[in-house]
Each structure stands twice: as structure tokens, then as C-alpha cells.
Amino acid sequence: MASSYVPVLLLIAFVVANAALIIGLSHLTVRQRPTPEKQTPYESGIPPLGDARERFSVKFYMVAMLFIVFDIETVFMIPWGVGYRQLSCGVPLAGGSCPAGHLVWFGLGEMLVFMAILLAGFVYVWKKGALQWD
Amino acid sequence: MLLPASLPPMLQRIVDPQAPPADVGFFGPIGVPLIYTIVKLLIVFTVYMVGVALLTLAERKISAWIQDRLGPNRVIKGWGQPLADGVKNFMKEETLPDAANKPLFLLAPAMAFIPALTVWAVIPFAAPLPLRWGRMDMVLADLPIGYLYILALASLGVFGVVLAGWASNNKYALLGGLRSSAQMVSYEIAMGMSTVPILLLAGDVSLSTIVRQQEQNGWYVLTLTVACFIFIVSAFAETNRLPFDLPEAESELIAGYHTEYSAMKFSLFFIAEYANMVTASALMATLFFGGWTVPFWHAVNNAPWAWWKTAITLGAFLFKVLFFLFFYMWIRWTLPRFRYDQLMSLGWKILLPLTIGYVVVIAGATLGLDALGVPRTPWHGWPVYSLCLLALNIGLIGLLFVVADRGRLISPASARVRAAELARLRAVRQRSTLAHEATSGAGD
Numbered sequence: 001m002a003s004s005y006v007p008v009l010l011l012i013a014f015v016v017a018n019a020a021l022i023i024g025l026s027h028l029t030v031r032q033r034p035t036p037e038k039q040t041p042y043e044s045g046i047p048p049l050g051d052a053r054e055r056f057s058v059k060f061y062m063v064a065m066l067f068i069v070f071d072i073e074t075v076f077m078i079p080w081g082v083g084y085r086q087l088s089c090g091v092p093l094a095g096g097s098c099p100a101g102h103l104v105w106f107g108l109g110e111m112l113v114f115m116a117i118l119l120a121g122f123v124y125v126w127k128k129g130a131l132q133w134d
Numbered sequence: 135m136l137l138p139a140s141l142p143p144m145l146q147r148i149v150d151p152q153a154p155p156a157d158v159g160f161f162g163p164i165g166v167p168l169i170y171t172i173v174k175l176l177i178v179f180t181v182y183m184v185g186v187a188l189l190t191l192a193e194r195k196i197s198a199w200i201q202d203r204l205g206p207n208r209v210i211k212g213w214g215q216p217l218a219d220g221v222k223n224f225m226k227e228e229t230l231p232d233a234a235n236k237p238l239f240l241l242a243p244a245m246a247f248i249p250a251l252t253v254w255a256v257i258p259f260a261a262p263l264p265l266r267w268g269r270m271d272m273v274l275a276d277l278p279i280g281y282l283y284i285l286a287l288a289s290l291g292v293f294g295v296v297l298a299g300w301a302s303n304n305k306y307a308l309l310g311g312l313r314s315s316a317q318m319v320s321y322e323i324a325m326g327m328s329t330v331p332i333l334l335l336a337g338d339v340s341l342s343t344i345v346r347q348q349e350q351n352g353w354y355v356l357t358l359t360v361a362c363f364i365f366i367v368s369a370f371a372e373t374n375r376l377p378f379d380l381p382e383a384e385s386e387l388i389a390g391y392h393t394e395y396s397a398m399k400f401s402l403f404f405i406a407e408y409a410n411m412v413t414a415s416a417l418m419a420t421l422f423f424g425g426w427t428v429p430f431w432h433a434v435n436n437a438p439w440a441w442w443k444t445a446i447t448l449g450a451f452l453f454k455v456l457f458f459l460f461f462y463m464w465i466r467w468t469l470p471r472f473r474y475d476q477l478m479s480l481g482w483k484i485l486l487p488l489t490i491g492y493v494v495v496i497a498g499a500t501l502g503l504d505a506l507g508v509p510r511t512p513w514h515g516w517p518v519y520s521l522c523l524l525a526l527n528i529g530l531i532g533l534l535f536v537v538a539d540r541g542r543l544i545s546p547a548s549a550r551v552r553a554a555e556l557a558r559l560r561a562v563r564q565r566s567t568l569a570h571e572a573t574s575g576a577g578d
Contacts, residue, residue, distance in 0.1 A: 007171040007275035008255050008283070014175060015251045019244040019402065026398030030227055039232040041304040042393055051233070052305045060312050063478070067319040070486070074326040077493065078282065081333030088501050103505050108497050115490060122487070131482045133475035 062130050073118050080111055152438055155268030166267045174274050178259075182251060186408040187216035193463055200467040226397035231303060234394065238301035243395065243402035246294025249287045250406035253413045256280045258342050260426050260448035264439045272426070272444065273342065280341040281333075284417065285326055288372070291410065292318045295381070295391050298403070302394035310390025313474065314374060314381030320478060321371035321378075324485035328364040331496040332421055345425035349435050350511070355422040357523040360492050360530055362422040364485055369414040371481065374407065375462055377469040378477060415458035419451065426451040492530075499526055 041048045080087070087107030089098035125131060155166035191206065191213070198205025206215040230239065260272035277283055292315050299311015332354055333339060336347045348354055355362045371378040381390040392403045419425060426447040427435045434443045472480070503522055504510075510519050 003167070004275055004277055006168075007175070008252075008277065010171060011175055011179075011255050011274060012248070012252050014179065015248050016244075018179075018251075019247045022247075022398055022402060023240065023244060026224060026228065029224060030397065032227055034230075036232075038229050041231050041233055041302070042388070043305065044388070048305075052303045052308045053300075056308070056312060060316050063316045063320060066482075067323065070323045071319075071326065074323055074330070077327065077330045078333060078339065081330045081493075082337060082339055084334050084497060084500070085337050088504070097510055098504060100507065103501065105501075108501055111497060112494065115494060119490070126483070131479065133478045 059133060066125065066130065069121070070118075073114075076114070077111075080107070080114075083107075151264035151266065151269060153269055154271070169267075170270050171274065174270075174272075178254065178274065179251070182254070182409055182412065183405070185412060186405050187220065189408050189412070189459065190219070190404070191216050192459070196460065196463045197467060200464070220401070223397050223401045228397040228399060229394070231394050233303040235301040235303065238297050239394075240399075242294050242298035242301055243399040243406075244294075245297055246291060246406040247402045249290040249294075250409040250413070253284055253287045253410075254416065256283050256341055257413075257416050257420055258345055258425060259416070259451050261435065261443045261446075262439050263441060263444040269439065272448070276340065276342050278340055281329065281339040281344070288410075288413075289319075289322055291406070294403075294406065298395065299391040302391075304394050306388045307391050307393045310381045310387045310393070313387075314391055317374070317378065317380065317477060317481075318372055320481040321368040321485070324364055324481060324489055325368035325372060327486070327489040327493065328361045328368065329421060330489075330493045331358045331361045334493070334496055334500060341420055341425070345420060345427060348424045349427040349432075352517050352520040352524075353422060353424045353429070357520045357527065358422070358496065359524075359527040360488070360534065361496075362418075363531075364489055364492075365422065366418060368481075368485065369418060370462070370465065371477070373410045373414050373462075375411065376466040377472050379471060380474055380477060411459060411462055412455065415455045415462070416451075418458050419454035423454050488534075495526075495530070496523075499523065 041052065043049070084107050085098070086093055087110065088104055090102040090104045091099060155170070194215070195205045195212065206212040209215050209218045230236065255274040256277050258271075258273035258276070262272060263270045295318070296311045296315040299307045299309075299314070302308070332344060335351075335354065335357065336344045338344065344354075351357070370376075374381050381387070387393070392400055395403060428447060428450045434446050499522075503519060508519050508522060512518075
């Protein structure tokens with residue numbers, strides 16, 4: 001099965017080479033005539049005031065942290081989703097479907113517990129005002 | 135055609151066109167899989183690059199059409215415009231701000247370009263093509279992890295944007311980069327979760343299985359309508375398109391994260407943006423609209439394969455993708471831009487709880503239908519299972535738009551005014567009407 005990943009590696013190598021080629025070629029073909037004015041950061045025509053790298057709103061950090069938490073929750077849900085049919089069947093699946101009388105609540109119950117924990121965190125974050133942008 | 139096992143390797147070139155090429159390893163004696171891969175890679179990459187160029191023209195032409203003006207019509211009646219733009223971008227001088235972080239400034243366009251042009255690898259785009267050397271599957275790599283690969287690479291796109299914003303050392307670029315990264319990560323969660331119901335039904339992350347399932351049991355847009363809706367909304371946000379184009383809101387941030395970029399580096403961002411649009415459209419078509427399959431025409435969607443079947447299914451796939459690309463442009467000139475706090479609250483407070491609830495509903499519904507003994511495969515030619523899910527989805531959509539909305543999102547302007555304010559306005563209006571009547575009456 002490992003050989004099915006070779007095309008992807010080839011593609012990535014090809015695209016990386018293309019990106020390098022485009023950036024490199026445009027560097028070689030174009031004559032640069034830098035002037036001090038041209039090299040200043042663009043600020044709608046006035047001389048730039050101070051540095052751009054100042055402190056920015058803490059909300060962006062909040063979003064980044066929440067993203068990591070919830071993205072990992074999503075990643076956990078994907079294998080559960082794929083295995084859901086087997087998880088809600090007491091015996092091994094026969095031809096992709098569960099033999100009659102063997103359905104179990106395990107798959108759904110497990111995810112409901114997981115979701116309840118996730119939801120508790122979500123409600124806490126919401127009530128704390130972390131999702132409030134004003 | 136059966137072949138005796140004793141044939142020398144070179145003669146195995148005459149193989150069954152319906153079967154995949156003889157498994158002699160990827161770089162094996164003949165290397166047919168390698169040749170197939172290179173052919174597909176070059177063709178699709180070229181199609182992407184040319185398609186992106188034509189898409190910029192299409193965007194301007196469709197914008198012009200919607201706004202009742204002409205659009206580009208000079209360079210070969212407008213058709214040469216993408217070529218002219220490309221040549222111009224190659225000839226332009228590139229500026230490099232003194233204050234910028236130079237290695238990162240150079241790296242950022244490549245970081246945006248590379249993920250955008252590699253995501254398509256796992257999307258199947260047509261029926262397999264039978265050839266003399268064995269079957270050519272119309273997907274670059276049918277990875278068993280299919281959809282996970284897309285999620286992983288699509289989330290790399292944010293690095294190019296945030297690096298560009300930071301490395302430019304420009305206030306507009308920094309704000310654009312920050313906004314963009316926050317927006318992309320917020321909607322990525324909704325996008326990832328909205329596809330979990332698909333995995334529940336398909337039971338696999340391989341995109342060819344998902345397409346095959348839809349061919350048998352009906353498109354997922356019918357059985358998972360709410361998920362489709364959420365996916366389309368988040369895909370618009372992920373690609374930074376209107377109504378979610380705050381990262382480059384021209385009226386406030388000049389050009390957002392690529393303000394300091396010019397010439398070919400700007401082009402790389404531009405190509406990446408449009409390539410992301412194409413990929414998102416292809417994903418919508420593949421995940422929810424049956425991929426390359428043609429509805430109600432089982433003969434063309436199934437073996438034995440033939441070249442005309444490949445041609446027809448390729449046409450069907452392109453039609454779906456082009457429709458979604460048109461949809462992108464249509465939406466652009468239909469909806470106004472969101473405010474940033476509205477954007478964030480839509481992502482976190484509406485779409486996220488909605489998707490979580492929807493996953494639970496679909497998981498419960500499939501378990502319930504299994505418990506009732508509804509067969510997953512069509513029963514007497516009727517896809518009963520899908521019809522039950524369709525009915526459920528129609529109910530949910532109704533619930534969503536009629537009950538849960540309560541005039542907040544879809545409402546006349548008067549509904550957004552507080553009741554007391556509305557009463558005051560009505561009283562003022564009544565008084566002025568009375569006064570008007572009184573004065574006009576006196577004039578008679």
C-alpha cells in the first residue's frame with residue numbers, strides 16, 4: 001500500500017519545484033531599481049508611523065487556543081465516524097450491515113459522553129465571553 | 135482476458151484493460167503506474183494553471199455581466215487578458231520592503247502556493263479509462279486516507295497567509311494576516327465536523343468510496359442537506375471569498391496580507407487563492423453532489439469501462455465544478471461583506487453547535503433506521519434508507535429556518551428594531567400624518 005503514496009510525493013516535489021522556479025525566474029528576469037521610498041512599508045502614502053510589530057488583540061490568541069482544542073475534537077470524531085457501524089453492532093459486520101438483533105448503543109453512547117464533555121467546555125468558554133468579539 | 139502465469143514480464147503489456155496495471159511494483163520492469171502518474175500529474179497541473187488563468191477572466195466577465203458593463207474586451211476581445219496579465223506580472227519590478235523579514239517574505243508565497251496545488255491529488259475526477267497497458271484510474275492517488283489528506287493539506291494554507299502578513303512588517307498586511315488566520319481556523323472546525331456525517335454514512339474516508347456510495351444511495355446533498363449547507367458556508371470562509379473576504383477587505387485594508395507583494399509573488403498568492411476555489415468546488419461536487427457520477431445513468435457509472443464513459447463522467451464532473459465556481463462569483467455580487475464580530479459569532483456560536491448537534495442527530499437516525507430494519511441498499515429499486523434521511527433533513531431545514539431563526543437572520547428590516555422603538559416610530563409617523571392632513575385640510 002505504501003506505493004500509493006508515491007504519486008503524492010511526486011506531486012509535492014513537482015509543485016515545490018514549480019514554486020521555486022517561478023520565484024527564482026522572476027528574480028532573474030526583472031531588473032530591480034530600489035529607492036528608499038519604494039522600500040518603505042505602504043501606509044496609504046504617508047511616512048510609516050512606528051513599527052507594525054506591536055502587540056495585537058488577545059482575542060486572536062484565544063481563537064488560536066480554542067481552535068486547537070476543537071480541531072482535535074474533530075480529529076477524534078473522524079475515526080469514530082468511520083467505525084460507527086461496527087461500534088453499534090455487537091458482532092462483526094456481515095456484508096457492511098449488522099445482523100438483526102445485534103445492534104448496540106455503544107457507538108452512540110460513547111460519542112454522547114464525549115460530546116457532553118465537549119459541550120460543557122464549550123458552554124464554559126461561551127459564558128466566559130471568549131467567543132465575544134466586541 | 136486471462137493470461138498464463140508463465141509469460142515473460144515484457145509480454146505482460148498486453149493485459150486486461152479493465153484491470154489495474156500488472157502489480158510489478160511502482161518502479162517495476164515496465165513502470166506503467168509511474169508513467170500513468172506522471173501523465174495525470176502533468177495534465178491536471180496544466181489544467182489547474184490554465185483554468186486559474188481563465189477563471190480570473192471568467193470572474194471579471196461574470197462580474198461585468200452581473201453589473202451590466204462590458205468587462206475586459208481589448209486583448210483579443212478579452213480572451214488574451216489572462217496571458218497579458220501573466221506577462222505583465224513577470225515583467226514587473228518586485229519591491230522588497232527594507233523592514234521586512236526577507237527569508238520569510240520570500241517563503242510566504244510558496245507556502246500559500248504549494249498546499250493549494252497539491253490538495254487535488256485524492257479527488258477522483260472521472261470514470262477509469264481502459265488502456266492497452268491496464269486501467270488508468272482517474273485520480274492521482276486513491277489514498278486510503280483520502281479525506282484526511284485534504285483536511286491536513288488544506289489547513290497548511292493558513293501558514294502562507296500568516297507568514298506573509300507578519301513578514302511584510304506592514305500594518306495592513308499584519309491586520310489582514312491576523313484576520314485571515316483567525317477566520318480560517320474558526321471555519322475549519324465547522325468544515326471538518328460537517329463532513330463527519332458523511333463518514334457515518336459512507337463508513338470510509340476514501341473519496342472513491344464516498345463517490346461510489348452516492349452513486350448507489352443518492353447524493354449526500356439530499357441525505358445530509360444541513361451538512362452540505364454548513365460545508366458550503368465554511369468553504370466560502372476558508373477560501374476568503376465574499377461574504378467572508380475580510381482579510382483583504384479593499385475598502386479598509388488595501389489588499390490585506392499581500393499588500394507589500396508585487397509581480398510574480400503576488401501572482402503566486404492569486405493563483406493559490408483561485409486554485410483553492412477550484413479545489414473547494416471540486417470537494418463540494420465530490421462530497422455532496424456525487425462526484426464524477428451521472429445521476430440515474432448506472433450504465434455509465436459502472437464497469438465495463440470504455441473511453442466514452444470516461445469522457446461523459448469527466449464532463450459531468452467539470453459541469454458540477456464549474457457550477458460551483460459560478461456560484462462563488464454569483465454570491466460575490468449578491469451578499470454584502472460580514473462585520474468581523476458577526477463572522478466570528480457565525481462560526482463559533484451558530485455553525486459549531488449546529489454541526490455537533492447534526493452529527494448526533496445523524497448518528498441517532500442511522501442507528502434508529504438500522505434498528506427498524508430499513509435496508510441500506512435499495513429495496514425493490516427504492517432507496518428507502520435515503521428517502522427516510524431526506525424526510526428527516528427536510529424537517530430539520532424547516533426547523534432551522536422557521537423556528538430557530540425567529541426573524542434574526544431572515545427578516546424584514548422592521549423586525550430588527552426593538553418593539554418600543556417601533557411603537558415610538560409609528561406614533562411619530564401617525565402624528566406627522568395627522569399634522570399633514572390638518573394643514574392640507576386647512577388649505578382647501
